[in-house]
Amino acid sequence: MTEKFKMLEPGIGPPSKRARKDSDPSEPMEPEIWKEFPEDLYETLIARLPVATFFRFRSVCQKWNSILTSNSFSVQCSQLTRPQPWFYTGTLENVNTGALYDPVLKKWHHPTAPVVPTKTIVLPVASAGGLVCLIDVNHRSFYVCNPLTRSSRELRARSGPVNVWSRVVVGMTVEKSSTSYRIMSVRSNGWYEIYDSGTDTWTRPGGMPACINVPLSLNYRSQAVTVSGCMYFLRSDLDGIVSYDMETGIWKQFRVPTPVHLREHTLAECGGRIMLAGLLTKNAATCVCIWELQKMTLLWKEVDRMPNVWCLEFYGKPIKMSCLGNKTLLMLSLRSKTMNRLVGYDMARKEWFKVPNCVFPHNRKRQWVTCGTAFHPCLTAKA
């Protein structure tokens, strides 16, 4: 798929393609020099390899293979920042195996084993610390897994009745100091529960405080975002954002007027900033726009738009949009009756990028990506 196009309108620049700075991969490494390399430093090097390469190098020798499970390696990995998240997506054909997108190598990866050992269909709803949280379509069971290593766990069942038709929004955080995580599930009737992996229990602090109007009209296509241990999600009936601080247990509600003519919108997060992505249709032209929440005024401010040339493809067609990932990088699926485009936006660099179609390598058949979440690839995260 070509990524070159002409600038049609002054003032709207073409998205720049970020060049990868790579040392020459074919440069031979002279054994005479490297045989002196101290063994202690192997972990340091390996922790800095791209995720894909690590799995290949497990077979070098027993020591390198055991690095994956060593504590010191875990510590090294957690100290390194991997700024670019990957995307875990579910496709129509292979719902439970998922397809992973690596935006650095611009490659889809197709695991053949299911992400969690279950026959029911599971959908990704949240992620934190290299782990992805999935729920089954009946909203009964929760699972947590590391999409890279397939370490997974079915969370202990919640007590009490579960209304399968009730929409639910899920948030997830990890404790900085430990490896435990918390999952927060909120239903439209205002009931919420919190799972703590350290104690392997769900707690029900009860109903919402009076300041939050219930029932909540939850926007099912919009995922929650978590910033500094605080979960934010949209409510569509009162045009606003609801937040829950996982540390203090405090709920807040903010009225934030939705931009005019906006639909199919979804929350996103980048470096602590809360963003919004959505479709704006005027006459027959549809465009994807990006807003940033101004915390002082509680207003959305438009900060970017999809390049005009890319929008032309959708001219005059009814478009639906779903969000397949909303942390630092945004992945959006734009669909009309006859076509489906996957588009990415780097919220940090303000760059749009095209995502290649998800194609199954064996039969070259295109897969339809239906849902997804962004996650930070971490080899050592355990469910």
Next chain:
Amino acid sequence: MTSSKTIVLRSSDGATFEVDEAVALHSLMIKHRIETGGADSTTIDVPEVTGNTLSKVIEYCKKHVEAPNSDDLKSFDTDFVKVDQAVLCHLAKASYYMNIKGLLDLSSKTIADMFKGKTVEQIRETFHIKNDFTPEEEEELRKENSWNLFV
């Protein structure tokens, strides 16, 4: 009080380098030596590092201590590791020994970039590593990786 204090660093081959204390402290190993060595520790021996490498390490520390917020720091770092493999190897070892996190990160990342495209056999050759897997174990690993992200 200690603003213009200098420290002398002595390499394995006897070369000496006089540096500002602030620059020397960028190495946590030297910092520890100074803090535990008493008032007379103005000359520190660095026997694991040769003069050539030590001079480069000092160049790195100087830049990062004297101008940590400068705009060209990134390009300085990029150019700093555009060296031949032997120098890069020595820089990584020196930064590990002298406990200079930034330089260790920089050199390790550069080395990792060099070998990420190599095959398993090439890695073994490069680092003189013996394959200690049995054929059955290798097969097992291949199977594990067969859900194979990494075609």
